[in-house]
Amino acid sequence: MRVLLIEDETRLAEFVRQGLVQHGHVVDVAADGPTGLEQAALTAYDVVLLDMMLPGQNGLEVLRNLRQFGNNPQVPVIILSALSDTRHVISGLDAGAQDYLRKPFELDELLARLRALDRVRATPAAAPLRLLDLELDPLHRAVTRGGRPISLTNREFALLELLLRHAGRVVPKTRIAEKVWEVDYDMGSNVIEVHISQLRRKLDRAFPDQPPLLETVIGHGYRLRS
Numbered sequence: 001m002r003v004l005l006i007e008d009e010t011r012l013a014e015f016v017r018q019g020l021v022q023h024g025h026v027v028d029v030a031a032d033g034p035t036g037l038e039q040a041a042l043t044a045y046d047v048v049l050l051d052m053m054l055p056g057q058n059g060l061e062v063l064r065n066l067r068q069f070g071n072n073p074q075v076p077v078i079i080l081s082a083l084s085d086t087r088h089v090i091s092g093l094d095a096g097a098q099d100y101l102r103k104p105f106e107l108d109e110l111l112a113r114l115r116a117l118d119r120v121r122a123t124p125a126a127a128p129l130r131l132l133d134l135e136l137d138p139l140h141r142a143v144t145r146g147g148r149p150i151s152l153t154n155r156e157f158a159l160l161e162l163l164l165r166h167a168g169r170v171v172p173k174t175r176i177a178e179k180v181w182e183v184d185y186d187m188g189s190n191v192i193e194v195h196i197s198q199l200r201r202k203l204d205r206a207f208p209d210q211p212p213l214l215e216t217v218i219g220h221g222y223r224l225r226s
């Protein structure tokens, strides 16, 4: 999973980072709330691990900001905190965290909670995804715009589904490579650009009366407008 760890205790942060990396996770560390929020706005993380007692902005404020202004407001958040009172746990969960792990914790427990989160996330959501007049039906692998069918290749379909699941948010090319191409992706190729341009032709140019949906955010990635 792509993990953002917001933690100001350098030794603990390094211990967690190393442990997660050893288990195949990709981890970025931010030492304070504002830096963490900045990183969360640029990268589509799968989970944020959030300390509560942070300099400048405490964890609850960071959490509220993530939920209100973040690039990915739905990103799962696990609070890691020495504040072990039930009322702290309750306020963290009520502020929108998925989970609360009391410090000190064992790395194995954190890893197990990440696996649990990943299982929930990996459950394929069968409900159709909609954006304005665009509809994608994952179950029947069908796409329509304004009720008119759009024929897509498997890769184009996977690409559109990924963008739709993050509608309104920038999806970085690295994330597209990881989710749509997995191990087949050749870093040097322009295969993503080619697929985006085919998708744009089928999705937007074929519907000149409708507002274009697919945007390129130069230097960052691609986004379906919300």
Ligand code: CA
Residues within 6 Å of the ligand: 007, 008, 009, 051, 052, 053, 054
């Ligand atoms: Ca702290």
